[in-house]
Amino acid sequence: MNLAKSTIFATSDQGLLRHWQNGLTKQAHLVETFSAAKGVVGPESLLWLDLSLPEVPAWVAPDWKQLLGQPHLKVVACSSSPTDAEGIAALDAGCSAYCHAYSDPATLVQIKQVVEAGQIWIGSSLMQKLIRGAKLANRPDQVKLVVEDWSVDLTPREKEVAFLAANGASNQLISSNCAISERTVKAHLSAVFQKLNLTDRLQLALRVHGIS
Known part of the structure; x- marks a missing residue:
């Protein structure tokens, strides 16, 4: 089945499904297995994938390459017990985001907006880990x-x-910190990305923390 501009929820957990429906949309297509998810994606599909599904393969398995190699498909990998190591593996495999499956509704919406804009979304813990690792690979004079x-x-x-x-x-x-609206925050970030010639927050984090 091909779905144009669709949202797909891949989970067999009814509690998680309700959480996603309440936080994102009740109009998503539902599948309950990893293999079924591969059959419903179409142009501009956004797949929210519950990594606790029993048949989700190892990150190095060819199934991931087959799924993530489909043009215009974006995958949000969702874990009920997220770890930095799994997050790095998800991004390395080609996922557009890695997050806690039960992220609050505001965060879910933010992830959706970031990913649909063609950017990468990761949590603060993983971002800091990537920054620390990248800093170790740079010479001090380059960082400065x-x-x-x-x-x-x-x-x-x-x-x-x-x-x-x-x-x-x-x-x-x-x-909240800057006492401005979220709409104004988005406008400022758009201006920052344009001025710095960046496309997502991860690139911004690397630039701000002195990693070329």
Whole structure:
């Protein structure tokens, strides 16, 4: 079955299904196995995949390449017990996001918006781990050069929003900390991405933390 511009929930957990329906949409197509998910994706499909499904293969299995190799398909890998190691494996396999399956509704919506915009979404813990690992691979002189230069073209507010986002803050948290609306946060981030020639928050985090 081919579905155009569709949302697909892949889970056999009725509690999780209700959580996703309440937080995202009740109009999603439902499948209860990994193999079934491969058969319903279509152009511009967004698949929310419960990694606790019994037949989800190991990340190195060819099944992932077959699923993630489909054009215009974006996969949000969802775990009830997320770990940084699994998150790195999910991103390396080609998933567009890795998150806690029971993330709060505001976070689910943010993940959806980020992924549909063609960006990568990861939680703050995993982002910090990737930043630390990347820093170890860079020479100190390289790091210093980028740190001194990244915000030169940004306004003070854009710099503040960028720094918070680069450290894993959600749009909602940035809105609260800066006393501005979430719509304004999105506008500032769009301006930051454009000025810095970036496409997602992970790239922003690497730039802000001095990793070229």
